[in-house]
Amino acid sequence: MVAVPNRDRQTERREATRREILHAAWDVAREQGLATLTLREIATRVGMRPPSLYSHFASKNAIYDAMYGQAWQTYLDLIPQQRAQLPSEPRAALKFVARLFFDFAAADLARHQLMTQRTIPGFTPSHESYAIAVEVLDELHQLLDRFGIRDPAAPDLYTALVGGLVDQQWANDPGGDRWRRLLDRAIDMYADEMGLPGPRGDTP
Template sequence: MTTGRVAARRAATKDAILEAAWEIARSEGLGGVSMRPLAAALGMSAPSLYEYFAGKDAIYDAMYVQGNHALRERMQAITDLDRMSARESLVAGARAFVEFCNEDRARFQLLFQHSIPGWHPSEQAYAVAIENLELSRAHLESIGITHTRSLDLWTALVSGLASQQVANDPGGDRWLRLVEPAVDMFLSTEGGTK
């Protein structure tokens, strides 16, 4: 990697494009990102965007990676997990996840609902999402929950809370408040110890 002045400038422009794309996605909807207005927001012409991204799908792909990186940072920020009880760490993790989803509907749709017709994350982009999933698997393992069935039930429960929250009370806390009861319910049958 040379990372000279040219490459740095190029990376800065790519970041600016993605930032503008997020802004449009939040105000117009995820599917409302179109190349010409996106370019106009940056004072450039639409074809110039293709100098930085191979196409619209590549832009979604980069946004997908950014979103997953943001999620990882958020989840890692609450990792005083070692000093917490199993229940406390599950509550903290689930709450952080639901809050993350609830902050930005467009981001939630891109990351978890694959809401763009015909678009799928590339293999490398998807790998970042898998890493995140692996982190939460490791978290559950650390508190003694290792069975695939238990992990699947946990992901269903947490993703269900998040999707209901985002879809039916965006920005509110109607399902966010259910994180604690949900964790207690989950632990009551998983027999969580520690």
């Protein structure tokens, strides 16, 4: 019986090629900007001709969509290890989580734009990919809930605050830390608003 192992090996090979293509796509997006991404350039980097990409992705937007899902999945995968390191003190925990997201978003402009902005005209994530982003948001809701923050406005205000710091960092001081330095202060301000107990102060 070799049918099953063969099929497995083939699907694995297929997924490896998909990953390779996406990896090249990320390289291009980082180097030349998300909006300048082209099938030609991706194909060149993986040693293919452009039409061959259509054996793995139905369209250019399908590549964007896979990248979108991959980006949110990468962040989602950080959460278990984040949970293991989470400080018990609520404010310290919120700061830890905020810093994790900030650094993730500040590390890669193309990724950040794809995840949270409408940079690519006409691109909308598929339900499948969007569901991963929703999972991440769900984790945030649970975290806030665990700390007794049940204000209905709390998650939206949190995402606006942390996302706003990231966006300002990218727009006005890329590569620097002018807004990153305000992160702990911003979280303390937020924690005060939400009635979270505990002392103010920067993380060590």
